[in-house]
Amino acid sequence: MPLEMKSSTEGNTARLSLGGELDGSSAPAVREAVDKLLQARPERLVLELEKLTFMASAGLRILIFAKQKQQNLKIYLLKPQEIVIDTLKKTGFYQSVYVVDREEDIKG
């Protein structure tokens, strides 16, 4: 399934909604979208992942990229699928991002 992507910025919150499969071939476009969103130096980056069905290590490297580009950035992952959470936990990324299930939990 090709990757679907939609980005927006509201106040201090940048959002990127991802659906489909994030692999080595679709990752450069996502990285570019994140790069663009971070140009406004938002406080938070919310990645909406409910419809993301596959994420390879190329996706993890985008999280590293975002955090290294802007160290004070808070990264929220909204509703990632169980299997994606599994990858985040195994690789230690789970502790470095906010994984939330509800929109209301995005704050601070």
Place this chain on the structure above:
Amino acid sequence: MEQYKFPGTLDALEPIRKYVEGVAQSAGLDHKATYKLCLAVDEIATNVVLHGYEEAGLNGDLMIGSSMENDNLVIELEDHGKPYDPNFHALPNAEDLAERLESREIGGLGIFLALDGVDDIQYASSAKANVHRFIVRLEHEPESTT
């Protein structure tokens, strides 16, 4: 073993995952085991394309096939790029994995996930080809005695 051939580019990743998914489901793997096998093959195929072919200035194909050997599902990925044995790659250790993202090294995550995703990855390189074999042990339900 019947083999399917794809060009050795990143565009091949999606059809390769589709192929692996189909084989895994036919072998009776559950959703999680299927996903992990797809991820393992995807990560290695990505490395073959980026490092074995592109970085080395080479062009070539990726061949994929599968077989059942005893109680194992075996996926074979063959290429003709620069040889690269995932079992001799420096993997991130516990300390690296606990590192904050701000100071994380970027490398090694793909192979870490690949090795985690299957029971074994065997690698052989010869003048003819490089072959990665992904092994998944199939667990059988104990036979009912009633």
